[in-house]
Amino acid sequence: MPELPEVETTRRGIEPHLLGHRVTGLVIRQRRLRWPIPRALDHTLPGQIIRGVRRRAKYLLLDTDVGTAILHLGMSGSLRLVPRDTPVGKHDHVDIQLDSGLSLRLTDPRRFGALLWTTEPAEQHELLAELGPEPLSDAFDGAHLCNAAHGRKLAVKQFIMDSHIVVGVGNIYASEALFMAGIHPTRQAGRIACARYDALAKCIKQVLAASIKMGGTTLRDFVGGDGQPGYFKQTLRVYDRLGEPCHTCGAPIRGKRIGQRSSFYCVNCQR
DNA sequence: ACTGGCTCCTGAGGGC
DNA sequence: TGCCCTCAGGAGCCAG
Numbered sequence: 001m002p003e004l005p006e007v008e009t010t011r012r013g014i015e016p017h018l019l020g021h022r023v024t025g026l027v028i029r030q031r032r033l034r035w036p037i038p039r040a041l042d043h044t045l046p047g048q049i050i051r052g053v054r055r056r057a058k059y060l061l062l063d064t065d066v067g068t069a070i071l072h073l074g075m076s077g078s079l080r081l082v083p084r085d086t087p088v089g090k091h092d093h094v095d096i097q098l099d100s101g102l103s104l105r106l107t108d109p110r111r112f113g114a115l116l117w118t119t120e121p122a123e124q125h126e127l128l129a130e131l132g133p134e135p136l137s138d139a140f141d142g143a144h145l146c147n148a149a150h151g152r153k154l155a156v157k158q159f160i161m162d163s164h165i166v167v168g169v170g171n172i173y174a175s176e177a178l179f180m181a182g183i184h185p186t187r188q189a190g191r192i193a194c195a196r197y198d199a200l201a202k203c204i205k206q207v208l209a210a211s212i213k214m215g216g217t218t219l220r221d222f223v224g225g226d227g228q229p230g231y232f233k234q235t236l237r238v239y240d241r242l243g244e245p246c247h248t249c250g251a252p253i254r255g256k257r258i259g260q261r262s263s264f265y266c267v268n269c270q271r
Numbered sequence: 272a273c274t275g276g277c278t279c280c281t282g283a284g285g286g287c
Numbered sequence: 288t289g290c291c292c293t294c295a296g297g298a299g300c301c302a303g
Contacts, residue, residue: 003296034279058297075282075297091281112278112297116288127299154274163298171296246292260276262294 001226002073004135004168005211005232007058010079017054017081017102018062024175025097033093034074034114041117045069045096056123057131057167062096067119070127074112080105123211131168135204140166142198149197152189158259159189160204169204172239173211175264177203184270186256187265238264 002010023045031037044066044096050061062069063241073079081102084095094106094115104106106115118125132137132148148165149156157178160169178185180203183196192200211232242255246266256263 006296032280034297058301074280074299075295109282110295112279116275152273158274161298259274261297 002058002077002216003170003172003211005173005208006060006166006216007060007073008055008212010073010259011053011055011060014079014081014104017100018050018053018098018104020049020051021100023064024099027095027096027097027103028093029088030091030093030111030194033111034072034106035116036076037094037115038117041115043119047164054122056128057163058170059128059132061122063122067117068122070116070118070122070125071106071115072114074108074110074114076110077106077108077113079106130164132162132164135166135168135208139204140201141200143195145201146192146194148190149189151153154189154201155186155258156183156189156192157185157261157263160200161259161261166204168208171261171263172236173204173207175239177205179265179270180207182270184267185258185265187271230231238266240264 013178024187026042026045028037028042045064048064048066050062050064052061054063058072060071062071071079072210082105084097084101084103086103086105089107091109092107093111094104095103097103106113116125116127122128133144145160145165149159152159157174159165160173160177161174175185177200179197181190181196181200183200214232216232238253239263241253243252245251246253249266249268251266251268253264254267
């Protein structure tokens with residue numbers, strides 16, 4: 001479900017309810033997520049005060065004085081703040097109970113998400129150490145893409161979705177950014193001019209920033225940490241618009257599977 | 272070193 | 288109503 005804008009929307013929604021608050025209890029109903037939730041969390045997190053609510057790529061980081069909880073929402077995960085005694089649903093796997101009487105509740109039907117724990121600086125954790133730059137940072141630009149693309153033969157869409165190249169570009173925004181930049185999604189990454197990568201980097205920043213501003217994309221039932229839906233879906237130009245007219249030229253939007261992921265593009269506007 | 276394919280899991284929707 | 292198939296917003300892992 002969540003792409004970077006949804007994760008950032010969630011972060012902003014939950015942060016004011018967590019920062020400076022003490023964890024009073026931890027309820028784990030289902031330990032088997034993508035990786036088992038480590039037992040170390042059970043007796044270390046309760047009692048701790050949340051000192052930071054950060055995001056790196058699509059990982060949410062909850063800092064305490066003794067370690068950092070690393071959360072990932074996978075395809076179908078969401079976080080909500082609920083009163084402690086709120087009835088539990090089938091896929092409500094974890095409650096982090098807070099001194100305010102609220103609980104941060106992790107719901108994830110498909111269980112592709114994760115909840116891990118590290119006592120090192122989180123950015124040194126093996127899942128985070130090798131990640132590429134944040135797309136909205138100055139470290140990410142066209143030159144970075146152009147350098148990294150040198151000699152690469154895979155489709156540019158798969159290239160920009162590789163978190164070692166740049167983080168946070170998921171399946172929706174990859175299609176959207178390539179349309180905005182006028183680049184065909186199957187073009188080989190190493191056969192794109194640097195000037196076009198400048199445009200693509202700008203489009204990636206633009207589409208992600210715009211989506212964050214609107215609270216993320218609601219495809220089915222995404223809600224941010226404050227329970228409000230996102231409003232970006234209505235602005236999507238190509239994603240999930242198979243056969244509908246291109247907003248620029250009117251040609252029907254085409255669909256194709258690229259690297260096992262559905263992709264959408266306009267054959268006239270993207271080369 | 273790259274690349275493509277597979278994998279985890281549940282639920283929704285379409286065809287019959 | 289039910290069965291079977293395909294697909295879904297992620298991304299680590301593995302063989303070739």
